[in-house]
Amino acid sequence: MYSNxxxxxxxxxxxxxxxxxxxxxRRIKQFLSALYPAAENPDLxxxxxxxxxxxxxxxxxxxxxxxxxxxxxxLRHILGDIEISLPLLRELNEFEEFRDQHLKExxxxxxxxxxxxxxxxxxxxxxxxxxxxxxxxxxGTTTVRGVCIAGLPGMGKTRLAREACVKVAVDNWxxxxxxxxxKDTIEAIIPAILNEMDLIGEGPTLKSxxxxxxxxxxxxxxxYKKGKMVLWLDNVDKPLEPDMGETxxxxxxxxxxxxxxxxxxxxxxxxxxxxxxxxLEEKSIQNDSLTTSEKNKFAGFLTIRLDSSxxxxxxxxxxxxxxxxxxxxxxxxxxxxxxARQAGMNPLLMKLFVGCLVNTKVTARDxxxxxxxxxxxxxxxxxxGGYVTDNQIEDxxxxxxxxxxxxxxxxxxxxxxxxxxxxxEAAANILGEVKNKEFGIFKxxxxxxxLQLKNLVETSDTGRQDxxxxxxxxxxxxxxxxxxTFVRDVKIREDATFRKYYxxxxxRYVKYYMKKMNKLNSLIATDFKVAVKQQEExxxxxxxxxxxxxDKAQVYKSIEExxxxxxxxDILLNPTERYLYFKKRSAAEKQLGNVVNFAKLxxxxxxxxxxxxxxxxTLCPMVEEALTxxxxxPAEQQGxxxxxxxxTRCYHCMGDIFFERDAAxxxxxxxxxxKEKLSKFPDExxxxxxxxxxxxxxxxxxxxxEAKRTIEPSGVKQALKYAKQAYDLRVELSGSELHYxxxxxxxxxxxxxxxxRHYDEAVDLYKHALKILNDLKLAGTxxxxxxxKNIATSYRKMxxxxxxxxxxxxxxxxxxxxxxxxxxxxxxxxxVGAVYMELEKYTESKKYLIQALEMEERLWRSGxxxxxxxxxxxxxxxxxxxxxxxxxxxILEYKRRVEEAEDISNHGKPAPRRExxxxxxxxxxDEEEVPRVDIRSLVTxxxxxxxLLQKRKWDVTDTGNEAPTVLEMTICMGxxxxxxxxxxxxxxxxxxAEISDSV
Numbered sequence: 001m002y003s004n005x006x007x008x009x010x011x012x013x014x015x016x017x018x019x020x021x022x023x024x025x026r027r028i029k030q031f032l033s034a035l036y037p038a039a040e041n042p043d044l045x046x047x048x049x050x051x052x053x054x055x056x057x058x059x060x061x062x063x064x065x066x067x068x069x070x071x072x073x074x075l076r077h078i079l080g081d082i083e084i085s086l087p088l089l090r091e092l093n094e095f096e097e098f099r100d101q102h103l104k105e106x107x108x109x110x111x112x113x114x115x116x117x118x119x120x121x122x123x124x125x126x127x128x129x130x131x132x133x134x135x136x137x138x139x140g141t142t143t144v145r146g147v148c149i150a151g152l153p154g155m156g157k158t159r160l161a162r163e164a165c166v167k168v169a170v171d172n173w174x175x176x177x178x179x180x181x182x183k184d185t186i187e188a189i190i191p192a193i194l195n196e197m198d199l200i201g202e203g204p205t206l207k208s209x210x211x212x213x214x215x216x217x218x219x220x221x222x223x224y225k226k227g228k229m230v231l232w233l234d235n236v237d238k239p240l241e242p243d244m245g246e247t248x249x250x251x252x253x254x255x256x257x258x259x260x261x262x263x264x265x266x267x268x269x270x271x272x273x274x275x276x277x278x279x280l281e282e283k284s285i286q287n288d289s290l291t292t293s294e295k296n297k298f299a300g301f302l303t304i305r306l307d308s309s310x311x312x313x314x315x316x317x318x319x320x321x322x323x324x325x326x327x328x329x330x331x332x333x334x335x336x337x338x339x340a341r342q343a344g345m346n347p348l349l350m351k352l353f354v355g356c357l358v359n360t361k362v363t364a365r366d367x368x369x370x371x372x373x374x375x376x377x378x379x380x381x382x383x384x385g386g387y388v389t390d391n392q393i394e395d396x397x398x399x400x401x402x403x404x405x406x407x408x409x410x411x412x413x414x415x416x417x418x419x420x421x422x423x424x425e426a427a428a429n430i431l432g433e434v435k436n437k438e439f440g441i442f443k444x445x446x447x448x449x450x451l452q453l454k455n456l457v458e459t460s461d462t463g464r465q466d467x468x469x470x471x472x473x474x475x476x477x478x479x480x481x482x483x484x485t486f487v488r489d490v491k492i493r494e495d496a497t498f499r500k501y502y503x504x505x506x507x508r509y510v511k512y513y514m515k516k517m518n519k520l521n522s523l524i525a526t527d528f529k530v531a532v533k534q535q536e537e538x539x540x541x542x543x544x545x546x547x548x549x550x551d552k553a554q555v556y557k558s559i560e561e562x563x564x565x566x567x568x569x570d571i572l573l574n575p576t577e578r579y580l581y582f583k584k585r586s587a588a589e590k591q592l593g594n595v596v597n598f599a600k601l602x603x604x605x606x607x608x609x610x611x612x613x614x615x616x617x618t619l620c621p622m623v624e625e626a627l628t629x630x631x632x633x634p635a636e637q638q639g640x641x642x643x644x645x646x647x648t649r650c651y652h653c654m655g656d657i658f659f660e661r662d663a664a665x666x667x668x669x670x671x672x673x674x675k676e677k678l679s680k681f682p683d684e685x686x687x688x689x690x691x692x693x694x695x696x697x698x699x700x701x702x703x704x705x706e707a708k709r710t711i712e713p714s715g716v717k718q719a720l721k722y723a724k725q726a727y728d729l730r731v732e733l734s735g736s737e738l739h740y741x742x743x744x745x746x747x748x749x750x751x752x753x754x755x756x757r758h759y760d761e762a763v764d765l766y767k768h769a770l771k772i773l774n775d776l777k778l779a780g781t782x783x784x785x786x787x788x789k790n791i792a793t794s795y796r797k798m799x800x801x802x803x804x805x806x807x808x809x810x811x812x813x814x815x816x817x818x819x820x821x822x823x824x825x826x827x828x829x830x831x832v833g834a835v836y837m838e839l840e841k842y843t844e845s846k847k848y849l850i851q852a853l854e855m856e857e858r859l860w861r862s863g864x865x866x867x868x869x870x871x872x873x874x875x876x877x878x879x880x881x882x883x884x885x886x887x888x889x890x891i892l893e894y895k896r897r898v899e900e901a902e903d904i905s906n907h908g909k910p911a912p913r914r915e916x917x918x919x920x921x922x923x924x925x926d927e928e929e930v931p932r933v934d935i936r937s938l939v940t941x942x943x944x945x946x947x948l949l950q951k952r953k954w955d956v957t958d959t960g961n962e963a964p965t966v967l968e969m970t971i972c973m974g975x976x977x978x979x980x981x982x983x984x985x986x987x988x989x990x991x992x993a994e995i996s997d998s999v
């Protein structure tokens with residue numbers, strides 16, 4: 001039975017309103033005015049006066065409290081006063097019977113209004129599938145297990161998965177539901193899963209790498225111990241789509257490998273359910289003696305294909321399905337069988353056939369006669385690939401759609417522009433009901449309610465487990481993929497009027513989600529974690545809006561540009577998508593002659609290319625082209641704020657290009673120009689934070705002479721000033737230190753203090769940055785482990801080797817787990833070996849130095865570069881071997897391995913696994929257990945950097961013990977030379993005198 005009375009109520013009022021004439025509305029207002037005199041009810045009289053026609057009649061009546069779903073008394077009086085009262089009163093009687101019966105059932109069952117357990121639609125048949133899934137989920141195993149529910153669209157995959165989850169949820173299993181509609185890459189899928197599992201606090205950050213996010217998810221699944229859990233991935237279509245002709249799905253093998261890794265993890269408490277149009281049969285066991293279900297098992301996954309003979313609905317089950325759905329209409333069993341046959345036992349089309357009976361004058365017998373000439377397998381070709389390709393195939397849907405009134409058809413058509421789920425607010429905007437927000441939402445609810453009763457729109461609350469979670473979130477709606485495809489690709493093709501409806505709705509859709517992205521971009525600056533969570537629900541819709549802006553530049557040239565929304569784009573798009581977006585948009589703006597937008601977008605395009613490793617010779621001319629275009633603008637436009645901000649972005653971009661390519665002094669010049677331009681606009685504080693941060697690191701780098709190995713302290717002090725200014729602005733903007741950029745700024749300040757030999761100050765600053773990361777729940781990221789390694793480096797300079805070892809080991813283990821084999825991981829392993837060497841624990845030192853050597857070998861063999869510690873690693877390893885008096889043959893073996901790891905012919909060439917095994921003699925040692933870092937014990941009582949600075953009495957203009965200047969170093973060297981000469985002459989003179997005496 002339909003559990004949402006509100007849908008039928010909306011449908012009822014909409015039907016009544018259509019029957020009322022202007023004369024009926026006038027008489028109703030007279031009746032209400034007489035019933036509620038203005039002298040006694042002034043507020044109510046004003047509300048009645050607002051009634052303008054049948055369009056807003058019931059909206060105003062409900063707003064006044066005269067009519068609602070549980071109070072139909074006044075409505076009954078109104079109906080009795082118009083000419084067509086008898087049929088309308090009959091419909092009201094039917095509704096009241098339905099309402100009372102439903103409320104009685106809810107009271108008896110004590111069911112939640114909306115929950116995972118609520119039966120929002122019938123579940124019939126599928127006994128074989130349910131039994132196999134249940135057995136598979138409960139079968140004893142030591143690893144993660146998975147179920148793949150596959151089949152053509154509309155076959156009931158999501159419904160079956162939901163029922164399976166309901167069954168185990170009764171036994172207190174935790175259900176995590178993730179809708180992967182529109183997500184085709186691992187980079188997009190893993191953050192969505194992390195978000196649902198409430199691991200967003202541990203990442204992803206804007207700068208998280210895919211490898212880091214993948215490792216975090218695998219670790220979470222492997223270590224999950226809170227009862228049993230089902231991770232349900234719905235709409236896994238893009239990642240598993242097979243190759244079509246010359247089109248290759250490059251993500252398929254990557255995603256399947258990812259699934260294989262998950263089901264190989266040692267944790268029997270976690271189960272995976274995925275629903276997809278495509279199965280995993282190509283990985284199944286090929287053995288003719290096995291049953292279908294046994295063949296469909298691969299690496300811990302069971303595939304249930306609903307369009308196979310083993311799991312498809314039979315005729316009797318399909319017949320019962322129709323009877324259960326049509327409980328409010330009289331449908332005979334024979335008619336139900338006929339409809340089931342004509343629908344090909346496809347649950348979606350059966351639902352739509354039944355929907356034709358709701359709120360229409362069509363009877364079941366009429367519908368049977370209408371579709372009896374249609375082919376039995378109405379949807380087969382439509383489902384393949386999701387496109388309507390055959391005229392015969394359109395007939396099933398056409399029969400349903402053609403029964404809609406024009407207004408209902410227009411509503412459905414406009415809503416098909418939304419690819420993902422949507423809220424009623426989004427629907428109201430896209431339907432154009434925005435003049436009066438409250439009334440617009442009321443009208444949108446009514447329109448959607450009618451389509452819901454016809455099964456053309458569904459509520460999208462699949463993953464909610466309880467009513468409380470539902471109450472905290474707006475109800476979301478969705479239109480099935482096949483319905484969207486048919487309406488959009490067939491009906492628009494047939495009617496130019498529908499094309500206009502669709503185009504107008506699409507423009508409203510883009511504008512609405514652009515506003516949402518603007519709000520989220522602002523929220524990122526104040527609450528990153530909340531922003532990432534909020535974007536996930538509408539990620540599909542926002543990504544699609546970005547694609548439309550990118551591909552239809554001529555149509556959306558007046559839309560507010562996304563170039564200023566790079567933070568939200570970092571979350572929504574992967575690097576390739578970001579680059580393509582900025583490339584296409586900058587080219588379009590250039591063609592349109594929009595110089596300012598072109599310059600902004602060109603700088604963003606260059607940033608993406610820079611991150612992909614392109615050189616100065618490619619990047620600088622691109623930015624110079626934008627600067628030339630700006631300089632050619634008329635004189636009256638020069639000085640305009642938007643033009644000046646475009647200059648600023650280009651200057652900043654040039655500075656970053658030179659900095660990344662070790663031209664720090666040139667970078668500082670460009671960044672200074674950017675700062676000068678931006679200083680005219682004190683309200684642009686967010687951009688100023690980024691520029692000050694860039695200036696601080698470039699000024700610091702410019703103060704270092706790598707060749708002479710000297711540092712100019714005045715340059716480092718200047719870098720500290722810029723970093724402190726960036727920090728102050730960031731805290732002012734965010735209202736606190738809790739922003740993802742703040743730890744980076746403080747980490748830079750710590751590095752500057754380290755280079756000034758202020759190691760105590762550096763350690764305190766590093767720890768404070770780590771404290772903020774911990775408060776943001778981002779300490780377990782590469783950024784956190786990078787800070788720990790830096791703390792270890794400062795402790796080494798202070799000769800506090802035991803403290804250094806704790807941080808070095810924690811950083812090493814974290815990087816290895818998150819990143820695997822990378823130069824950063826190799827550096828961390830080397831550092832542990834170096835600290836043990838400084839502690840004179842040479843056996844332990846050798847063990848880690850050999851592990852670092854092995855990782856460097858694997859890096860070289862996999863085509864990656866060596867870490868920057870490669871040379872010093874060799875020196876330390878051979879020194880330790882000499883101290884331990886290692887046999888010459890072993891030393892020669894290490895030297896051979898070093899040579900092979902430097903041989904260019906081995907770069908990117910895999911080596912036999914045996915070459916990377918640990919030396920058995922080194923795999924065991926008397927190494928003491930070193931505790932991991934407890935981040936909570938690292939922090940001081942300081943709540944922010946200001947109080948920390950006051951406590952330490954730091955002043956970046958006069959920072960304690962300075963590193964020696966070049967002049968001071970020259971004086972010291974001169975002093976030592978003089979002393980040496982004097983000593984030499986004393987000794988030499990004495991020796992000569994003694995010789996003379998003896999002679």
